[in-house]
Structures are given as structure tokens and as C-alpha cells.
Amino acid sequence: MKRLQFSRIISPQLLALAGVLLFNWIVFPGFFDVTWKDGRLFGSMIDVINRGAPVAILAIGMTAIIATKGVDLSVGAVMAVAGAVAATFAVAGQPLIVILAAALACGIVCGLWNGALVAYLGIQPFVATLVLMVAGRGVAQLITEGSIVTFSDPALIFVGTGSVLGLPMPAVIAIVLMIIAHIVMRRTAIGLFIEAIGTNLSAANYTGLRSQMLILSIYAFGGFCAAIAGIIAAADIRGADANNAGLWLELDAILAVVIGGTSLLGGRFSIPMSVLGAVIIQAMNTGVLVSGFPPEFNLIVKAGMIIIILVLQSARIAQALGRKFGPRQTSEQTR
Amino acid sequence: MTAVSGVVLEAQGITKTFGNHTALSGVDIAFHKGEVHALLGENGAGKSTLIKILTGAYIADSGVITVDGETVSFSTPQQAQVLGIGTVYQEVNLLPNMTVIDNLFIGRQPRRFGMVDRRRMERESREILATYGLDIDVRAELSTFSVAIQQIIAIARAVELSGKVLILDEPTASLDRSEVEKLFSIIRQLRDRGLAIVFITHFLDQVFELSDRVTVLRNGRLIGTESIKSLDRASLVRMMLGKDLAFHHAELLGEEAAAGETLMTFENFGLAGKVQPFDLKIHRGEVVGVAGLLGSGRTEMARLMFGIDHADSGVLHIDGKSRQVRNPREAVELGFGFCPEDRKIDGIFGELSVRENIVIAMQARLGWFRALNHDEQIEIAGNFIEALDIRTASAELPVKLLSGGNQQKVILARWLATDPRFLILDEPTRGIDVGAHAEIVRMITRLREDGLALVVISSELDEIVSYSSRVVVMRDRKMVAELHGADITPGVIVQTIAAQPAEAEA
Numbered sequence: 128m129k130r131l132q133f134s135r136i137i138s139p140q141l142l143a144l145a146g147v148l149l150f151n152w153i154v155f156p157g158f159f160d161v162t163w164k165d166g167r168l169f170g171s172m173i174d175v176i177n178r179g180a181p182v183a184i185l186a187i188g189m190t191a192i193i194a195t196k197g198v199d200l201s202v203g204a205v206m207a208v209a210g211a212v213a214a215t216f217a218v219a220g221q222p223l224i225v226i227l228a229a230a231l232a233c234g235i236v237c238g239l240w241n242g243a244l245v246a247y248l249g250i251q252p253f254v255a256t257l258v259l260m261v262a263g264r265g266v267a268q269l270i271t272e273g274s275i276v277t278f279s280d281p282a283l284i285f286v287g288t289g290s291v292l293g294l295p296m297p298a299v300i301a302i303v304l305m306i307i308a309h310i311v312m313r314r315t316a317i318g319l320f321i322e323a324i325g326t327n328l329s330a331a332n333y334t335g336l337r338s339q340m341l342i343l344s345i346y347a348f349g350g351f352c353a354a355i356a357g358i359i360a361a362a363d364i365r366g367a368d369a370n371n372a373g374l375w376l377e378l379d380a381i382l383a384v385v386i387g388g389t390s391l392l393g394g395r396f397s398i399p400m401s402v403l404g405a406v407i408i409q410a411m412n413t414g415v416l417v418s419g420f421p422p423e424f425n426l427i428v429k430a431g432m433i434i435i436i437l438v439l440q441s442a443r444i445a446q447a448l449g450r451k452f453g454p455r456q457t458s459e460q461t462r
Numbered sequence: 463m464t465a466v467s468g469v470v471l472e473a474q475g476i477t478k479t480f481g482n483h484t485a486l487s488g489v490d491i492a493f494h495k496g497e498v499h500a501l502l503g504e505n506g507a508g509k510s511t512l513i514k515i516l517t518g519a520y521i522a523d524s525g526v527i528t529v530d531g532e533t534v535s536f537s538t539p540q541q542a543q544v545l546g547i548g549t550v551y552q553e554v555n556l557l558p559n560m561t562v563i564d565n566l567f568i569g570r571q572p573r574r575f576g577m578v579d580r581r582r583m584e585r586e587s588r589e590i591l592a593t594y595g596l597d598i599d600v601r602a603e604l605s606t607f608s609v610a611i612q613q614i615i616a617i618a619r620a621v622e623l624s625g626k627v628l629i630l631d632e633p634t635a636s637l638d639r640s641e642v643e644k645l646f647s648i649i650r651q652l653r654d655r656g657l658a659i660v661f662i663t664h665f666l667d668q669v670f671e672l673s674d675r676v677t678v679l680r681n682g683r684l685i686g687t688e689s690i691k692s693l694d695r696a697s698l699v700r701m702m703l704g705k706d707l708a709f710h711h712a713e714l715l716g717e718e719a720a721a722g723e724t725l726m727t728f729e730n731f732g733l734a735g736k737v738q739p740f741d742l743k744i745h746r747g748e749v750v751g752v753a754g755l756l757g758s759g760r761t762e763m764a765r766l767m768f769g770i771d772h773a774d775s776g777v778l779h780i781d782g783k784s785r786q787v788r789n790p791r792e793a794v795e796l797g798f799g800f801c802p803e804d805r806k807i808d809g810i811f812g813e814l815s816v817r818e819n820i821v822i823a824m825q826a827r828l829g830w831f832r833a834l835n836h837d838e839q840i841e842i843a844g845n846f847i848e849a850l851d852i853r854t855a856s857a858e859l860p861v862k863l864l865s866g867g868n869q870q871k872v873i874l875a876r877w878l879a880t881d882p883r884f885l886i887l888d889e890p891t892r893g894i895d896v897g898a899h900a901e902i903v904r905m906i907t908r909l910r911e912d913g914l915a916l917v918v919i920s921s922e923l924d925e926i927v928s929y930s931s932r933v934v935v936m937r938d939r940k941m942v943a944e945l946h947g948a949d950i951t952p953g954v955i956v957q958t959i960a961a962q963p964a965e966a967e968a
Contacts, residue, residue: 316825316833323822326811333770333808334876335794335826394813 139439140387140403147410147432154418167290171417173298179409180297181206181356181373185380186387186401187301187308188352191345193384194325196393197245197252199346202353202380204263205237206373209357211270214367217278226283231354237263238350242343260377267369277366287362297359301402304355308348309398318396321345325393383408386436407436468494469531470658471516471547471627476525478511480863483855485511486522489684491677493627493658498649500661500669500690502702503679503895509662510865512679513629516660517549518542529626546626550616550633558605558612563587565604566619590618594648610641614648621652628652629660634668638755646672664895666695678702702896722746725883725915728767731776736762739775740941742934744884744915749906751930752919753955759939760919761803764886767917768800769793794827796884799877803888803919805866809873812862816854817843819861819872824879846875851901867898874905884915891925903929923952935959 151158151171161170185202192199213230221229237259244255278284289296312318324331324338331338356376361367386404389396411432415425438444472492478485486508493499503509514520516527518536527534529545536542539549556565563583571578572586587600594614604612613633620628630649634642649672653659661673669676670690678685678701685701725746732739737759744750754760765771769787777784780796787793790800802808811819820843825834834842843857850871854864861872870890877885887906891899906929910916920926926933933945935958943958 314833315831316828317830319818319822319825319833320830322814323811323818326813327807329808330811333768333790333800333802334823335791336822337791337826341830 138388138400139436140400140407142439143386143432143436144403144407144410147407147414151410151414151417154414154420158414158417163293166293167295168293171413173295175406175409175413176298176301177295178413179406180295180301181359182376182379182383182408183301183402183405184304184352184356184359185376186383186405187304187398188349189377189380189384190387190389190396190398190401191308191312191321192252192349193381193389193391194321194393194396195342195345196325196328197342197346198256198381198391199238199241199349199353200253200256200377201237201241201259201263202349202356203373203375203377204260204267205234205350205353206357206360206376207267207367207369208237208263208270209234209354210361210367210372211267211276211369213283213358213361214276214278215270217280217283218276223280223282223286226280227286227358230358231351234350234352234354234357235347236350237353238347239343241350242346245346246339246342264369267367267372271367271369273369275366275368279365283358283362284365285362287359287364297363300355300359304352305398305402312398317341322394322396325396379405379408382433386433388440407432468496470495470529472528473512473516474526474528476512476515476522476527478508478515478520478522480855483859483863484682486515486679486682489525489679489682491684491687493660494675495658496653496656497674498653498659498661498672500663500673500676501679502662502669502676502698503685507679507702507865507895508682509679510631511682513549513631513660513662516542517547517629543623546624547629548620548624548627549629549631550613550620551631556604556612556616556619559603561602562591562598562600562604562607562615565615566590566600566622570623590622591615594618594651595644608641610637610644613637613645617648617652621657625657627658627660629662631662632664633661634663634665642668664899666698666896669698670695699896722748722913726778726780728778729776731766731773731778733762733766733771733774736771736939737766738940742941744917745931746883746915747910747913748931749910749916749918749929751926751933751950752917752936753921753923753926753933754936754959755921758936758959759941760936761888762939763936763941764800764888764917764919767793768798768886770800791826794823794880797880797882798884798886799823799880799882800886801870801873801877801888801890803892805869805873810861810869813860815858816847816852816861816864816872817857820846820857820875820879823876827880842879843875846879850875850878850905865898867894867902870894870898870902874902878909882914885909885917887916887918889919889921891920891922899925923955926955927952 148158155171158171161168161172189199189202209230212233213226216226216229241256241259244250244258245252286296291299312321320331320336320341323334323336324341328338357373360372383404384401385391386407387397387400389401408429411429412425415428416422469492474490476489477487489508489512491512501509501512511520515522518539518541521537529547534545536545557568560568566587567583572582573579574582584600591598591600596611596614598607598611604615617628617630633645637645649659649661663669673690675687675689676693676698677687678698680702722745725744727744728740728742730739730741740763742750752760752763762771766773767787769789769792772788773786778787787796793800811822817839821834821839824842828834840857846852847854847857852868852871852875854868861869864872890906891902894902903925906916906918910929910931918926918929927950930950933950933955934941935943935945935955937959945954945958
């Protein structure tokens with residue numbers, strides 16, 4: 128595994144991130160300033176990883192799902208459900224552990240629902256998860272009874288706004304989750320099995336893989352990640368907004384995974400790269416805000432940046448560059 | 463430049479490398495009008511790479527391609543098509559869910575007042591296919607026709623589109639004898655019309671039957687182009703292998719003395735509509751050959767045994783127990799392995815490395831959490847790459863870059879790594895060249911000697927005869943005979959396959 132690192136270090140994603148950060152620094156020289164205040168770090172960079180955390184967490188779950196040739200459109204709605212559950216339990220005065228357990232369990236159940244439709248009923252992931260994308264927000268509204276449920280449980284609020292070792296809590300959660308997920312994928316056989324299923328499901332079944340069970344588990348994990356993101360989003364605003372929590376974030380999560388280099392056709396994947404993708408997206412968002420451009424530019428800049436990254440990643444471009452700069456690049460041997 | 467005026471497509475000094483693997487090195491080849499030119503070589507010799515370069519699917523690192531004497535460079539198959547070079551691949555690459563008409567005309571529909579002129583398309587489709595002696599309902603979906611007819615339609619389309627050079631990549635791989643005859647007469651007819659036909663096959667008989675000239679590639683180099691009249695079988699095989707082929711042929715195993723104790727018995731095993739219930743006892747250290755035509759139920763039988771389809775009748779007696787095989791995972795747990803007929807669709811994980819492809823079945827057996835670490839994987843893969851002589855530049859190469867024969871060995875290695883006691887091989891030598899073919903046949907014999915039980919399905923009777931301890935014959939989804947000892951000859955097998963059902967019952 129070690130020998131892979133060099134080619135990864137100069138990946139298009141890191142070049143893109145460097146480019147975005149450089150741009151941010153040019154339009155806003157204070158971008159990299161970090162100050163220590165009240166026992167925690169402040170600054171635009173810290174803000175990027177803090178704000179980017181929910182999408183990064185969604186992207187962690189989404190990566191595994193996309194690697195199996197699937198997609199989960201419901202994660203935004205599941206965020207809303209988990210947030211609503213957490214808020215309702217907090218209002219009821221439950222201890223933090225119960226609040227978290229209930230919200231996470233909700234996310235897992237949502238994921239199991241998606242996974243069962245995909246793995247056991249053979250419904251196309253796009254359609255299967257579309258069901259919950261629509262229905263989930265309805266469920267969340269039922270839970271909150273149509274209003275924004277606000278709470279003041281300090282323990283729950285800490286999950287969204289607290290800090291550990293000076294770093295904001297959401298970023299810490301995202302980083303820890305990323306490391307655990309990466310280790311579980313690569314130190315067990317699960318990562319290999321996911322890639323096998325995504326590459327050739329039929330061959331995976333012939334080989335004796337428990338592919339249905341694995342697909343089910345992966346969607347459950349996606350739901351779990353969405354629930355974490357939902358708790359953070361609710362804790363951040365001290366309330367559950369069934370209509371707007373996590374709205375359109377599934378698209379950002381898919382985008383983060385794609386920027387991270389995982390093909391929508393399934394197969395090879397990298398969770399850290401997807402997280403990097405989420406950071407790139409957030410760095411762009413923050414960049415547009417701090418630069419003083421009107422926020423209307425945000426979406427355009429984002430789209431432009433995405434096109435550049437995808438072009439850099441395209442196999443054809445790599446081939447063309449390979450021909451120009453010698454045969455070394457076409458070898459593709461270290462993956 | 464060659465002086466021959468009839469040269470329609472010529473390539474000179476073609477070189478192509480993938481990473482540090484040289485697939486082709488300085489290959490010259492010329493195709494003449496009105497000839498059938500066979501392109502031969504072992505797996506990995508560079509045939510497919512050369513074809514892909516000639517049809518624009520790959521771009522050569524160096525070398526010149528000329529069509530009708532003019533230097534051309536094409537980077538897409540469409541450009542090659544426009545210049546007159548059409549290809550029909552082994553797997554028919556048409557649109558199965560569209561009509562024959564659509565398949566013949568897609569992308570170039572005739573128009574009338576701006577609308578697609580369906581009536582004219584239908585009429586022309588009929589006319590085109592009539593020249594191939596085909597009278598079918600052109601409005602029917604392509605998938606309703608046999609592979610042979612689909613192949614002819616594919617050829618018709620390629621000829622209509624291109625019309626100078628027709629490349630046929632293993633066109634006969636999935637055809638039966640009479641279909642091959644039909645195809646050959648069409649090929650001859652096209653040759654007489656002045657097309658240059660490039661014919662890739664692994665059947666030497668067909669080369670001698672059909673070709674005018676032969677070009678042999680080996681390890682990415684041109685060995686030579688010869689007129690077929692100046693060659694005999696032995697010299698052609700020598701060109702391909704660089705050595706005399708050691709094919710231990712028809713070594714009759716005679717008595718079932720070779721077989722060991724009973725490993726398991728399939729009793730009354732069957733699935734309605736797929737395979738009629740059959741009984742089959744399998745011993746350690748024997749090869750049970752399965753003969754039968756395509757569609758006779760031989761693959762379906764293998765799928766039942768391996769639990770891909772779930773038998774609706776019968777039981778398996780193994781290890782002193784009676785049980786079902788509900789899915790491949792249970793089969794793998796019992797120590798079974800299955801090399802499927804269609805490597806690409808059911809066998810390989812194309813994007814994954816040779817290493818991962820080899821260890822995956824073993825890892826699947828170990829489960830999610832007892833992972834083989836990277837070093838263990840490298841060692842296992844390395845051992846099998848060496849033991850089975852898998853030709854790959856590295857264990858980390860995506861397996862899709864390997865030739866067909868080497869992919870087959872990778873799948874075999876995958877199962878051998880699980881230390882199986884029973885292997886089912888469905889057409890293990892299909893689409894594989896002579897050298898790898900002989901290696902696989904030898905490997906089957908070696909595995910039998912090591913005490914493995916094998917069921918091998920094959921359409922090549924000589925091959926079945928050479929390694930089987932027993933042969934079961936399938937016909938019309940039914941096991942109709944079990945042949946032993948002296949009855950294991952191609953002649954008897956053919957008779958059994960061809961016998962009228964009434965006679966076979968007796």
C-alpha cells in the first residue's frame with residue numbers, strides 16, 4: 128500500500144484543492160489566518176472544514192454505495208429525519224446517549240429500507256432511494272408536526288458547535304469517521320468485496336460473495352452517516368427544520384465522491400479522496416463568500432471548478448497527457 | 463511498399479506498448495482483395511491488439527497504416543469504417559432489443575421528406591439478407607434469432623458499412639457445425655466479391671478449410687505470412703508455438719480404476735424447464751466429461767450443481783449427509799469451484815488486478831473480517847501465476863488487459879486457491895489458442911491425478927475424450943447416457959448426441 132502514495136499525492140484532487148485555496152488566498156489575503164480564542168481555533172480554513180463536515184460525512188457513506196454501482200438520493204431527507212428525531216428526544220428531556228442512539232437507529236433503519244429495495248428486490252438504486260428522498264421529508268415533517276422544533280440541550284448542541292483540542296466538533300467527527308471507515312474498508316476484506324461487486328456483480332455472486340448482505344449493509348452504513356450529518360446539522364442551528372435540513376446535500380455528497388475519483392459506474396473507490404472532494408466543494412463555497420463576490424456567483428464558480436476537476440480526471444485527457452509526456456503515465460499499474 | 467496491386471489494407475512497423483509490456487513490436491502485414499487471410503497466434507500473441515489498431519480502437523505507438531495505398535490515421539472505429547474496414551466481433555455487438563432492420567440501418571437510415579423511410583429500409587433489409595441466403599422476418603427483434611443468424615446480420619451490416627475489409631474475430635466460437643458451414647459459404651461468397659477477409663480463429667481445421675494466406679504472430683512479433691498451400695499442420699503449429707506441440711491425445715483412461723472413493727452423489731437433481739432430474743455419482747480423482755450441443759442443458763446442469771439456480775427436485779449426498787445447494791456460497795463452502803462459460807460476464811473482475819482476481823474466492827470463503835493482508839495476497843497470487851504460467855507483466859495489472867487464455871488461468875487459480883475438492887469447468891478452452899489450450903488440458907489431467915473431482919463441459923469431442931474418465935451426454939435438457947471405457951470415443955459420443963430420443967431410451 129505504501130508504494131501507491133507518490134502517484135496519489137499529485138492527484139488532480141489535491142491540485143484542485145491547492146488551486147482553490149490559492150484563489151481564496153489571492154482574493155482574501157486573510158484566508159489562512161488562524162487565531163486561538165476561547166480555547167478554540169478560528170479562521171477561514173477552520174470554517175471550511177467545519178462547514179464541509181456534514182457533506183464529508185455523507186460522502187463517506189456515499190462512496191461505498193457508489194462503489195457498488197449504486198447511489199443514495201435519500202441522504203438529505205434522512206438527515207432531516209434524524210435531526211427531527213434528535214430534536215424531539217431532546218425536547219422530551221432524554222439524555223444525550225438516548226438522543227444519539229434514537230437518531231442513529233433511525234438513520235440505519237432508513238438505510239436498511241433502501242438496501243433491502245436494492246439488494247433483495249432488485250430495484251434500481253436511483254429509483255429505490257428516490258422513494259425515501261420524497262417520503263423521508265414527509266416523515267420528518269410528521270415527527271416535528273410541521274414546525275421547527277428547537278431545543279436547548281447543551282450536550283446535543285455541543286455536537287454541532289463544540290470543539291475538541293481546538294477543532295470544531297463536526298470536523299473532528301468527520302475525520303474520526305473517515306479514518307475508521309477507511310481502516311475498516313482496507314484492513315478487512317469489505318473494501319475488496321465492494322470493489323468486486325461494483326466491477327462485476329455476476330462474477331461476485333459466482334465467487335460466493337454474500338453480495339446482497341453486503342449491499343444491504345452498505346446502504347445501512349450510508350443511512351448511519353446521514354444520521355450523523357443530520358444530528359450535526361440540527362445541533363448547529365439548535366433545532367430541527369424538516370423542510371430545509373440537508374436539502375440538496377445528497378447532490379453535494381455525490382459530487383464529492385465523483386470529485387474524489389470514484390466512478391459512478393462502480394468499482395475502485397477511496398473514502399479519504401471523497402472527503403477531500405467535500406473539502407474542495409466547501410473551500411469553493413467559502414471562497415466565494417469571503418472574496419466579496421455576490422453569493423449568486425457561488426453556483427457558477429462551483430460548476431466551473433467541477434468541470435475543470437472532471438476534465439483533469441478524464442481518462443482521455445490522462446492518455447493525451449501520457450502521450451505527450453512519455454509512456455510512464457499510461458501504465459496504470461499501481462492502483 | 464509491396465508490389466502487389468491488390469493490397470487494400472497494409473500496416474507497417476506497428477508497435478504498441480501498454481506500460482512496460484510490449485504488445486506488438488514492428489509488425490508488418492498486408493491484406494489483399496479477394497483473399498481470406500487467417501491471423502493466428504497464441505493467447506497474448508498480439509492478435510487482438512493488432513485488430514484493434516487496424517480498426518481504430520487503439521492507436522499504435524508507431525507504424526504506418528495504408529488503405530488503397532494512401533496513408534491513413536484513424537482514431538475511432540467509425541473512421542476506420544468509413545475507410546472500408548468493418549469488424550465483427552466474437553460476441554455479436556448489435557442491439558438485441560431492436561429489429562433486424564434497425565440493426566442493419568442504425569445511424570444511416572434512409573430518409574424521405576425528412577422522415578425515416580421504413581418501407582425502404584424493410585425492402586433493402588430483405589434484399590441485403592437475401593444475398594446471404596437468409597429469409598427471415600426482418601421486423602422481428604434481433605434477440606429472437608440464433609447467434610448464428612445474428613452473426614450473419616452483423617456481417618451484413620459490416621459489409622454494407624465498409625465493404626473493403628471485413629475482420630472476423632473468432633466468428634465460429636459459438637456456432638455448431640452446420641452453422642459454421644453456412645458462415646463459410648458466406649465468407650467465400652464475400653471473398654469472390656473482392657473483399658479482403660481477415661479471419662481470426664483457434665480452429666486449425668477451419669484455417670486450412672477457408673484461408674488463402676496465414677499470418678502468425680507470437681509474443682507481439684510477426685513470425686511470418688505464408689500461403690496456406692505451402693504449409694502443413696505441423697509447420698503451422700510450429701510457427702505458432704515455436705516448438706512442437708505436446709498434445710497427449712486420446713490417451714484413453716480405460717477402466718475407472720483411476721477414480722477413487724465416492725465424493726458425492728447427485729440424486730434426482732433437476733429444475734423444471736431447465737434440466738430434467740438426473741443422477742450422477744462423482745468420485746475423487748476423476749474427470750466427468752459432459753458432452754452435448756449448445757442448449758442441451760449442459761450449462762444448466764452445471765449451474766444447478768453450483769447452486770446458481772436452485773434445484774427444485776433431488777438432493778446431494780455428500781459427507782454422509784443429504785443436502786441442498788441453495789446458492790454459490792454454499793457450494794463454495796462444500797469445496798466446489800466453477801469456471802463459467804462466459805469469462806467476461808460471469809468470471810473476471812476486469813478492473814481489478816490479477817492479484818485480487820486470484821485471491822477473491824479464498825477471501826470470500828474467509829469472510830469479511832479475516833482479511834488476507836497485502837503480503838499474503840501477493841504471495842498467493844505469485845505462486846499461482848508461476849504454477850499456472852499466467853502471462854502478465856505484473857500481478858497488479860488489471861485482469862482485463864490479459865489475453866483470454868490467461869484470464870481463464872486466473873479464474874482457475876482463483877478456485878485452486880480455495881483448495882477445492884470439486885471443480886466444474888464450463889467450456890474451459892473456448893476462445894483460447896492452441897498453446898494455452900494444451901496447457902489447460904494438461905492442467906485438467908494433473909488436477910485429476912491430484913485427487914480432485916472435475917466435471918468438464920466441452921464441445922470439443924477430441925478434448926473430452928482425451929481427459930475424461932467417464933462421459934455423460936446431454937440432449938434436450940436431459941442426461942441421456944453415461945459412457946464408460948471403450949465407449950469414450952468421439953464417434954460414440956456423436957452417435958449418442960445424434961440418436962433419436964426413442965432409441966436412446968432403450
